[in-house]
Amino acid sequence: MLRKIFRSGTITEPLGVAGNNIEQLGARLSAAVLRRFRGSLAIRAVDAGSCNGCELEIHATNNPYYDLERFGIHFVASPRHADMLLVTGPVTRNMAVALKMTYEAVPEPKLVVAVGDCAACGGEFGCSYATAGTVADIIPVDVVVHGCPPTPTDIINGILISLGDDIAHD
Amino acid sequence: MNFTLSGSLVTLLSERNIRIVSVSGVPKTLCIPVQDWSKVAGLLKREDIRLVATWAAQEVGEGFTVHAAYAKTGQGYALLQTIIGEDASAFPSITPHYIAAARMERLIHDMFGLIPMDHPDLRPWTKHEHWPSDAYPLRKEFATDTDMPRSEGEYPYIEAEGEGVYEIPVGPVHAGIIEPGHFRFLAVGEQILNLEQRLGYVHKGIEKGMEGRDAFSATRLAARVSGDATVAHSWALCSALEQAAGIDVPPRASSLRAVLCERERIANHIGDIGATCNDAAWSFMHMQCQRLREDMARLHKDLFGHRLLMDLLVPGGVPCDLQPSDMAILQAQTRTIADEMLQLYDIYENNTSIRERVIDSGTIAHDDAQGLGLLGYAGRSVGLKTDARADAAYPPYERFPIPLATCPGGDVAARLWLRFEEIQESARFLDNMLAHMTEGDTRCAWAAPEAGATGFAVIESWRGEIATWVRFAADGRLDRCHIRDPSMINWMGLELAAREVPVPDFPLNNKSFNCSYSGQDL
C-alpha cells in the first residue's frame, strides 16, 4: 500500500480556467462576509432531482487531481453546519419542500450555487407536472454553473466566484 | 434480440389449455385474456421464468393494455399483453407470483389509475401524498404541463412492533453527495430488523416526457435517465427504436456502442469499489480509484468530447468514430487501468480490517435473489446467471461473447469481488474488440416507422439489465415509452440485504448495490 502511495505521488494540478458557463446573479452578501467564508467553507450538496450525472462531477472535485479541500472547502453532512448549498437537478415536485427546508436549516449568512443545466433552466426535462421549476424558482441563488454536467473545474470556479474571487475566464 | 422464449410460451400455454387471443406484431406479442393474466404468471414462475417488467399503455378508444416481459436464461425474452376494456379499470395482479412486480404495479396504479386486483400492498409509490389522488399522468387526457394543486396526506409506513424496536428515519436529503430517497429502519440495538424504502423523490416525468418526442430528442432524454449509465440507457432506447423501425445498424456502430458501454462499466465499477471502501473508512482505495476514474473521464473527453460519454449514441448508430491511433490510446489506457486494479485488488485482499467489514455483511440468500430476479453484478455475485449480453445476444456480443463471471457469496465482499472481476473481463473484451474493429460506416439513415410500430430491447448496463419498450405514434413521434432500470428491482435486493446488518454498516451495503434513484423514479 505504501509503495502504491509513493508511486502514485502527488497529482493535484493548479485549478484550470473557467469556461464561459458561470453566471453570477445579484450579489446578496457583502464582501466582508464573503471574506470570512474564504479559507473555510462548508458545503451541503442537495440533489433536488438530478439524473446523478452532476453528482459524479461534484464527486470528482474531491479527487486527487482537483482536490477541492486545498481551497479550504469541504462537504458536510448536515445543512446546520453548512455555509453553502450546492444544488443540482430540475427541482422535482417531490423534492421542492425538502429543498426549501434544507435551505431554511442553513444558518445565515448563506450562499447557494446551482449546478448544471437542469438546476439552471430545467435542462432536458423542462417543465412538467413532475417539476416545480429551476432552483432559483424555489430558493435564492448566487451563482449558476451551466453544463450537462458542468466540469469539475467549472464547479470549483463557480464556488470560488460565489465567494467573490476573481477568476480568469477563457 | 433473442425472442426464442415467445415461441416456447405459445407451446406451453396451448399445452395448458390457456387461450392465446392473438400473436401479433414485431417483436411478437402474445395477447392473453385478462382473466388469465395472473394464472399465466403463476405458470411461468413455476417454469423458472423471470419477470423482466410489467407496465401499461393507453389504447386509442379501446381502454388500456397491461404488458409484461419475461425472460429465461438461454431462451431470451417474450412479450405478453392483456386488454382491459374501456369500461373496466382492474386486472389481476401478478405480484402474488412475482415479488418484483410489486412496485411496478403500484406505479401502474399511480400513473393510470388501473387497479391490480389482489395486490398485497397498493400504497402509492411515485405519487407522493401531496399529489391530487385523481391525477393520472400517463393517461392521454392528462397534459404534460398540468399544474397539480397540492393536497394533504400522509404515507402509511410499516410500523414498529415489539419491545425495544425503534425507528430511524433517514432522508430524503442524505448526508453525502448522493441522490435523495427516504429510508426507514426498524432497529433493535444496533441491528436493522427491517428497511423500508420510500422513493420517487426525483420523479421527473421521464416517461410522459418521452411522449410526442421524435427519435433523436427521445434519445437525449434517455441519456439522462441515470447519468452514471448514460451509454447503456441511450443504447437500450436506440435499440428499441431501431427494432421498431426495422433498422439494423452497421456492425461498426454496434462495436463502438459496446466499447463505450464497457468503458462505462469499468469507470463505475472502479468508482464504486473506491466509494464502498471509503464507507468503511479506507480512503486510500477511494483516492486511488478516483484517480483512475478521472483518467478515464479525461480520455473520454479527448476522444469522444464528453467526460461521461453522454449523447454519443443516436438512432441509426454513433455520430463519432475512432481513428486507429485513438484506438491504440484507448487500448493502452484500458490495459493500464486493468493492471492497476489488479494491484489494488491484491492490496484490498491483504487488508484484514476492510475484509472484516465486508465479509458476511448484507448477505442475500440465493433463493431470495432468484425469487426476486436480482439483476447485474448483484445477482451474479449470488450465483445467478442473468446477463442480458448473453441472454439477448445482441450485437456485438453475439460475435464477441463476454465470459460470465459469477460467485456464490451474496455479501458485500462478493459484490466487490465480482466488480473487480468484471473490470478484468471488460478490459479483455475491449482489448479484443479494439483489435478486431469492423471497418465501415458508424451510422445509417434513420427512418421512423408507421404509427403503432413497437420495439423492445434490453442492454446490460454496469448495474444490470435495462429494458426499454417503445411504441410509435404518427409523424415518427413516440406514443409511449417504458423504461425499466435495473434499480427498480435491485432496490428491493438492498431491502433483503439490509436485514440484520448493523446500522453503521448500512452505508457500505448501500454503496455495494449503488442503485439509481433517478433510474427508478424516472
Ligand code: SF4
Ligand atoms: S445537468 Fe445534465 S448531468 Fe446534470 S442533472 Fe441535468 S441532465 Fe443530469
